[in-house]
Amino acid sequence: xxxxxxxxxxxxxxxxxxxxxxxxxxxxxxxxxxxxxxxxxxxxxxxxxxxxxxx
Amino acid sequence: xxxxxxxxxxxxxxxxxxxxxxxxxxxxxxxxxxxxxxxxxxxxxxxxxxxxxxxxxxxxxxxxxxxxxxxxxxxxxxxxxxxxxxxxxxxxxxxxxxxxxxxxxxxxxxxxxxxxxxxxxxxxxxxxxxxxxxxxxxxxxxxxxxxxxxxxxxxxxxxxxxxxxxxxxxxxxxxxxxxxxxxxxxxxxxxxxxxxxxxxxxxxxxxxxxxxxxxxxxxxxxxxxxxxxxxxxxxxxxxxxxxxxxxxxxxxxxxxxxxxxxx
Numbered sequence: 001x002x003x004x005x006x007x008x009x010x011x012x013x014x015x016x017x018x019x020x021x022x023x024x025x026x027x028x029x030x031x032x033x034x035x036x037x038x039x040x041x042x043x044x045x046x047x048x049x050x051x052x053x054x055x
Numbered sequence: 056x057x058x059x060x061x062x063x064x065x066x067x068x069x070x071x072x073x074x075x076x077x078x079x080x081x082x083x084x085x086x087x088x089x090x091x092x093x094x095x096x097x098x099x100x101x102x103x104x105x106x107x108x109x110x111x112x113x114x115x116x117x118x119x120x121x122x123x124x125x126x127x128x129x130x131x132x133x134x135x136x137x138x139x140x141x142x143x144x145x146x147x148x149x150x151x152x153x154x155x156x157x158x159x160x161x162x163x164x165x166x167x168x169x170x171x172x173x174x175x176x177x178x179x180x181x182x183x184x185x186x187x188x189x190x191x192x193x194x195x196x197x198x199x200x201x202x203x204x205x206x207x208x209x210x211x212x213x214x215x216x217x218x219x220x221x222x223x224x225x226x227x228x229x230x231x232x233x234x235x236x237x238x239x240x241x242x243x244x245x246x247x248x249x250x251x252x253x254x255x256x257x258x259x260x261x262x263x264x265x266x267x268x269x270x271x272x273x274x275x276x277x278x279x280x281x282x283x284x285x286x287x288x289x290x291x292x293x294x295x296x297x298x299x300x301x302x303x304x305x306x307x308x309x310x311x312x313x314x315x316x317x318x
Binding site: 001005009012013016027028029032035036038039042043046047050051052053055 | 144175
Protein backbone atom coordinates (compact mmCIF):
# COMPACT_ATOMS: atom_id res chain seq x y z
CA UNK A 1 0.00 0.00 0.00
CA UNK A 2 1.41 3.37 -1.00
CA UNK A 3 2.07 6.13 1.49
CA UNK A 4 -0.81 8.20 0.07
CA UNK A 5 -3.22 5.29 0.47
CA UNK A 6 -2.09 4.79 4.06
CA UNK A 7 -2.75 8.45 4.85
CA UNK A 8 -6.12 8.27 3.09
CA UNK A 9 -7.34 5.20 4.99
CA UNK A 10 -5.92 6.49 8.28
CA UNK A 11 -7.92 9.70 7.84
CA UNK A 12 -11.10 7.80 6.98
CA UNK A 13 -10.79 5.48 9.99
CA UNK A 14 -9.93 8.34 12.36
CA UNK A 15 -12.84 10.47 11.15
CA UNK A 16 -15.25 7.54 11.35
CA UNK A 17 -14.13 6.59 14.86
CA UNK A 18 -14.31 10.21 16.00
CA UNK A 19 -17.77 10.58 14.51
CA UNK A 20 -19.06 7.37 16.05
CA UNK A 21 -17.72 8.26 19.47
CA UNK A 22 -18.40 12.01 19.63
CA UNK A 23 -21.58 12.53 17.62
CA UNK A 24 -24.68 12.66 19.80
CA UNK A 25 -26.73 10.77 17.20
CA UNK A 26 -24.17 7.97 16.90
CA UNK A 27 -25.69 4.49 16.53
CA UNK A 28 -22.92 3.10 18.76
CA UNK A 29 -23.96 2.67 22.39
CA UNK A 30 -21.99 4.76 24.89
CA UNK A 31 -20.56 1.67 26.61
CA UNK A 32 -19.14 0.42 23.28
CA UNK A 33 -17.39 3.60 22.24
CA UNK A 34 -14.09 2.58 23.86
CA UNK A 35 -14.08 -0.63 21.81
CA UNK A 36 -14.69 1.27 18.57
CA UNK A 37 -11.71 3.51 19.39
CA UNK A 38 -9.50 0.51 20.21
CA UNK A 39 -10.51 -1.25 16.95
CA UNK A 40 -9.85 1.92 14.94
CA UNK A 41 -6.44 2.39 16.59
CA UNK A 42 -5.58 -1.25 15.84
CA UNK A 43 -6.64 -0.87 12.21
CA UNK A 44 -4.46 2.23 11.80
CA UNK A 45 -1.50 0.53 13.47
CA UNK A 46 -1.80 -2.45 11.13
CA UNK A 47 -2.00 -0.22 8.05
CA UNK A 48 1.33 1.41 8.97
CA UNK A 49 3.24 -1.59 10.28
CA UNK A 50 2.23 -4.64 8.27
CA UNK A 51 5.24 -5.55 6.15
CA UNK A 52 5.27 -5.35 2.39
CA UNK A 53 6.03 -8.43 0.34
CA UNK A 54 5.87 -9.59 -3.22
CA UNK A 55 6.51 -7.85 -6.50
CA UNK B 56 3.32 -22.78 -16.18
CA UNK B 57 4.69 -25.77 -14.42
CA UNK B 58 6.26 -26.49 -11.11
CA UNK B 59 9.64 -25.11 -12.10
CA UNK B 60 8.41 -21.59 -12.76
CA UNK B 61 6.24 -21.68 -9.65
CA UNK B 62 9.15 -22.93 -7.51
CA UNK B 63 11.41 -20.19 -8.87
CA UNK B 64 8.81 -17.58 -8.05
CA UNK B 65 8.26 -18.96 -4.55
CA UNK B 66 11.95 -18.71 -3.80
CA UNK B 67 12.09 -15.10 -4.95
CA UNK B 68 8.90 -14.19 -3.06
CA UNK B 69 10.02 -15.80 0.19
CA UNK B 70 13.25 -13.81 0.05
CA UNK B 71 11.18 -10.61 0.11
CA UNK B 72 9.25 -11.45 3.31
CA UNK B 73 10.70 -9.67 6.34
CA UNK B 74 12.30 -11.87 8.97
CA UNK B 75 9.85 -11.04 11.77
CA UNK B 76 6.78 -11.98 9.73
CA UNK B 77 4.71 -14.70 11.38
CA UNK B 78 1.75 -16.31 9.61
CA UNK B 79 -0.07 -17.10 12.85
CA UNK B 80 0.16 -13.47 13.93
CA UNK B 81 -1.03 -12.41 10.47
CA UNK B 82 -4.08 -14.68 10.81
CA UNK B 83 -4.64 -13.42 14.36
CA UNK B 84 -4.73 -9.79 13.16
CA UNK B 85 -7.29 -10.61 10.47
CA UNK B 86 -9.58 -12.64 12.73
CA UNK B 87 -9.13 -10.32 15.73
CA UNK B 88 -10.26 -7.39 13.59
CA UNK B 89 -13.22 -9.34 12.24
CA UNK B 90 -14.30 -10.77 15.58
CA UNK B 91 -14.02 -7.37 17.31
CA UNK B 92 -16.26 -5.74 14.73
CA UNK B 93 -18.63 -8.69 14.95
CA UNK B 94 -18.76 -8.29 18.75
CA UNK B 95 -19.67 -4.61 18.46
CA UNK B 96 -22.40 -5.49 15.95
CA UNK B 97 -23.76 -8.27 18.16
CA UNK B 98 -23.97 -5.90 21.15
CA UNK B 99 -26.27 -3.62 19.13
CA UNK B 100 -28.65 -6.27 17.80
CA UNK B 101 -31.73 -6.92 19.93
CA UNK B 102 -35.28 -8.21 19.53
CA UNK B 103 -34.84 -9.14 15.88
CA UNK B 104 -38.06 -9.75 13.98
CA UNK B 105 -38.32 -12.54 11.39
CA UNK B 106 -38.41 -9.90 8.66
CA UNK B 107 -35.15 -8.41 9.94
CA UNK B 108 -33.55 -11.88 9.96
CA UNK B 109 -34.11 -11.97 6.18
CA UNK B 110 -31.18 -9.54 6.01
CA UNK B 111 -28.85 -12.48 6.67
CA UNK B 112 -29.61 -14.62 3.57
CA UNK B 113 -30.01 -11.54 1.41
CA UNK B 114 -26.64 -10.03 2.35
CA UNK B 115 -25.02 -13.48 2.23
CA UNK B 116 -26.07 -13.82 -1.43
CA UNK B 117 -25.03 -10.24 -2.13
CA UNK B 118 -21.55 -10.85 -0.71
CA UNK B 119 -21.28 -14.07 -2.70
CA UNK B 120 -21.88 -12.06 -5.85
CA UNK B 121 -19.44 -9.35 -4.66
CA UNK B 122 -16.75 -11.98 -4.06
CA UNK B 123 -17.31 -13.34 -7.58
CA UNK B 124 -17.32 -9.87 -9.18
CA UNK B 125 -14.28 -8.57 -7.31
CA UNK B 126 -12.36 -11.71 -8.19
CA UNK B 127 -13.39 -11.80 -11.84
CA UNK B 128 -13.29 -8.11 -12.71
CA UNK B 129 -10.64 -6.62 -10.43
CA UNK B 130 -8.30 -9.45 -9.41
CA UNK B 131 -8.11 -10.99 -12.87
CA UNK B 132 -8.55 -7.87 -14.99
CA UNK B 133 -6.46 -4.76 -14.79
CA UNK B 134 -8.66 -1.86 -13.78
CA UNK B 135 -8.31 1.48 -15.55
CA UNK B 136 -8.31 3.08 -12.07
CA UNK B 137 -4.70 3.22 -10.92
CA UNK B 138 -5.46 2.75 -7.22
CA UNK B 139 -7.24 -0.52 -7.98
CA UNK B 140 -4.47 -1.95 -10.17
CA UNK B 141 -2.63 -3.12 -7.06
CA UNK B 142 -5.39 -5.72 -6.52
CA UNK B 143 -4.70 -7.24 -9.93
CA UNK B 144 -0.95 -7.10 -9.46
CA UNK B 145 -0.94 -8.82 -6.09
CA UNK B 146 -3.44 -11.46 -7.16
CA UNK B 147 -2.59 -12.32 -10.74
CA UNK B 148 1.14 -11.63 -10.71
CA UNK B 149 1.87 -12.88 -7.20
CA UNK B 150 -0.76 -15.26 -5.78
CA UNK B 151 -1.32 -17.09 -9.07
CA UNK B 152 2.39 -17.34 -9.77
CA UNK B 153 2.93 -18.79 -6.31
CA UNK B 154 0.13 -21.34 -6.41
CA UNK B 155 -0.79 -23.28 -9.53
CA UNK B 156 -3.08 -26.28 -9.85
CA UNK B 157 0.09 -28.41 -9.89
CA UNK B 158 1.47 -26.88 -6.71
CA UNK B 159 -1.41 -25.64 -4.56
CA UNK B 160 -0.11 -26.00 -1.04
CA UNK B 161 1.78 -23.70 1.29
CA UNK B 162 4.79 -25.23 3.00
CA UNK B 163 4.74 -23.36 6.33
CA UNK B 164 3.08 -20.41 8.05
CA UNK B 165 5.36 -17.89 6.32
CA UNK B 166 3.65 -18.81 3.04
CA UNK B 167 0.44 -17.42 4.55
CA UNK B 168 1.76 -13.96 3.62
CA UNK B 169 0.58 -14.66 0.08
CA UNK B 170 -2.40 -16.84 1.05
CA UNK B 171 -4.30 -14.63 3.48
CA UNK B 172 -5.15 -11.06 2.53
CA UNK B 173 -3.06 -8.44 4.35
CA UNK B 174 -4.96 -7.44 7.54
CA UNK B 175 -5.75 -3.97 6.21
CA UNK B 176 -7.90 -5.55 3.48
CA UNK B 177 -10.52 -6.62 6.02
CA UNK B 178 -10.44 -3.03 7.31
CA UNK B 179 -11.00 -1.62 3.81
CA UNK B 180 -13.84 -4.05 3.09
CA UNK B 181 -15.54 -3.18 6.39
CA UNK B 182 -15.11 0.52 5.61
CA UNK B 183 -16.74 -0.11 2.23
CA UNK B 184 -19.66 -1.89 3.90
CA UNK B 185 -20.31 0.73 6.59
CA UNK B 186 -22.07 3.30 4.34
CA UNK B 187 -24.39 0.58 3.02
CA UNK B 188 -25.04 -0.72 6.53
CA UNK B 189 -25.79 2.83 7.68
CA UNK B 190 -28.13 3.35 4.73
CA UNK B 191 -30.15 0.16 5.27
CA UNK B 192 -30.10 0.81 9.02
CA UNK B 193 -31.61 4.23 8.38
CA UNK B 194 -34.10 3.11 5.69
CA UNK B 195 -35.28 -0.02 7.54
CA UNK B 196 -34.30 -0.53 11.20
CA UNK B 197 -31.01 -0.32 13.15
CA UNK B 198 -31.08 -4.15 13.48
CA UNK B 199 -30.96 -4.47 9.69
CA UNK B 200 -27.92 -2.20 9.52
CA UNK B 201 -26.03 -4.10 12.24
CA UNK B 202 -26.99 -7.45 10.69
CA UNK B 203 -25.74 -6.19 7.32
CA UNK B 204 -22.34 -5.34 8.79
CA UNK B 205 -22.25 -8.62 10.76
CA UNK B 206 -22.82 -10.73 7.65
CA UNK B 207 -20.22 -8.84 5.61
CA UNK B 208 -17.64 -9.23 8.38
CA UNK B 209 -18.48 -12.92 8.85
CA UNK B 210 -18.20 -13.62 5.13
CA UNK B 211 -14.74 -12.01 4.99
CA UNK B 212 -13.58 -14.31 7.79
CA UNK B 213 -15.23 -17.34 6.17
CA UNK B 214 -13.46 -16.41 2.93
CA UNK B 215 -10.09 -16.28 4.66
CA UNK B 216 -10.65 -19.58 6.43
CA UNK B 217 -11.86 -21.44 3.33
CA UNK B 218 -9.12 -19.95 1.17
CA UNK B 219 -6.53 -21.09 3.70
CA UNK B 220 -8.12 -24.57 3.63
CA UNK B 221 -7.84 -24.53 -0.18
CA UNK B 222 -4.07 -24.07 0.01
CA UNK B 223 -3.20 -26.41 2.88
CA UNK B 224 -1.90 -29.94 2.52
CA UNK B 225 -4.43 -32.73 2.29
CA UNK B 226 -5.81 -33.83 5.67
CA UNK B 227 -8.88 -35.55 7.09
CA UNK B 228 -10.77 -32.34 7.80
CA UNK B 229 -10.40 -30.70 4.40
CA UNK B 230 -11.06 -33.96 2.56
CA UNK B 231 -14.28 -34.86 4.35
CA UNK B 232 -15.76 -31.57 5.55
CA UNK B 233 -18.67 -30.71 3.23
CA UNK B 234 -18.36 -27.34 1.47
CA UNK B 235 -14.64 -27.18 2.34
CA UNK B 236 -13.83 -30.16 0.08
CA UNK B 237 -16.00 -28.59 -2.63
CA UNK B 238 -14.11 -25.31 -2.32
CA UNK B 239 -10.75 -27.10 -2.55
CA UNK B 240 -11.53 -28.82 -5.85
CA UNK B 241 -13.25 -25.71 -7.20
CA UNK B 242 -10.32 -23.45 -6.30
CA UNK B 243 -7.66 -25.88 -7.49
CA UNK B 244 -9.31 -25.93 -10.92
CA UNK B 245 -9.33 -22.13 -10.84
CA UNK B 246 -5.57 -22.10 -10.30
CA UNK B 247 -4.98 -23.73 -13.66
CA UNK B 248 -3.13 -20.85 -15.37
CA UNK B 249 -5.01 -21.39 -18.61
CA UNK B 250 -8.43 -21.25 -17.00
CA UNK B 251 -8.06 -18.85 -14.09
CA UNK B 252 -9.55 -15.84 -15.86
CA UNK B 253 -12.67 -17.71 -16.94
CA UNK B 254 -13.83 -20.27 -14.41
CA UNK B 255 -14.55 -20.77 -10.73
CA UNK B 256 -14.42 -17.19 -9.55
CA UNK B 257 -16.14 -17.95 -6.23
CA UNK B 258 -13.77 -19.07 -3.50
CA UNK B 259 -16.21 -19.76 -0.68
CA UNK B 260 -19.47 -21.17 -2.03
CA UNK B 261 -19.88 -21.50 -5.82
CA UNK B 262 -23.37 -19.99 -5.91
CA UNK B 263 -22.70 -17.08 -8.29
CA UNK B 264 -20.50 -19.34 -10.47
CA UNK B 265 -23.48 -21.67 -10.80
CA UNK B 266 -25.85 -18.76 -11.45
CA UNK B 267 -23.73 -17.11 -14.17
CA UNK B 268 -22.38 -20.33 -15.70
CA UNK B 269 -18.75 -19.59 -14.84
CA UNK B 270 -18.26 -22.86 -12.99
CA UNK B 271 -16.31 -25.77 -14.48
CA UNK B 272 -19.11 -28.10 -13.33
CA UNK B 273 -22.25 -29.11 -15.10
CA UNK B 274 -24.53 -29.60 -12.09
CA UNK B 275 -27.39 -27.99 -10.21
CA UNK B 276 -26.92 -25.68 -7.23
CA UNK B 277 -26.96 -28.38 -4.56
CA UNK B 278 -24.65 -30.52 -6.69
CA UNK B 279 -22.30 -27.56 -6.91
CA UNK B 280 -22.33 -26.90 -3.18
CA UNK B 281 -21.78 -30.52 -2.16
CA UNK B 282 -19.70 -31.74 -5.08
CA UNK B 283 -16.62 -32.41 -2.93
CA UNK B 284 -13.69 -33.81 -4.93
CA UNK B 285 -15.98 -35.44 -7.51
CA UNK B 286 -14.65 -34.80 -11.02
CA UNK B 287 -17.36 -36.68 -12.94
CA UNK B 288 -19.34 -33.51 -13.67
CA UNK B 289 -16.49 -31.36 -14.97
CA UNK B 290 -17.41 -29.70 -18.26
CA UNK B 291 -15.40 -30.53 -21.32
CA UNK B 292 -14.09 -27.92 -23.74
CA UNK B 293 -13.76 -25.14 -21.19
CA UNK B 294 -12.37 -21.87 -22.60
CA UNK B 295 -8.63 -21.46 -22.09
CA UNK B 296 -6.44 -18.37 -22.33
CA UNK B 297 -2.79 -17.68 -22.99
CA UNK B 298 -0.30 -18.39 -20.23
CA UNK B 299 -0.10 -15.47 -17.81
CA UNK B 300 2.96 -13.24 -17.98
CA UNK B 301 5.72 -13.39 -15.40
CA UNK B 302 6.08 -10.29 -13.23
CA UNK B 303 9.25 -8.23 -13.36
CA UNK B 304 10.90 -6.68 -10.32
CA UNK B 305 8.25 -3.94 -10.19
CA UNK B 306 5.30 -6.29 -10.41
CA UNK B 307 4.55 -5.35 -13.99
CA UNK B 308 3.72 -8.01 -16.56
CA UNK B 309 6.56 -8.92 -18.86
CA UNK B 310 6.56 -10.49 -22.29
CA UNK B 311 2.89 -10.47 -23.11
CA UNK B 312 -0.25 -8.46 -22.82
CA UNK B 313 -2.46 -9.26 -19.87
CA UNK B 314 -4.58 -12.20 -21.04
CA UNK B 315 -7.35 -11.09 -18.73
CA UNK B 316 -7.76 -7.88 -20.65
CA UNK B 317 -8.85 -9.86 -23.66
CA UNK B 318 -5.70 -9.00 -25.61
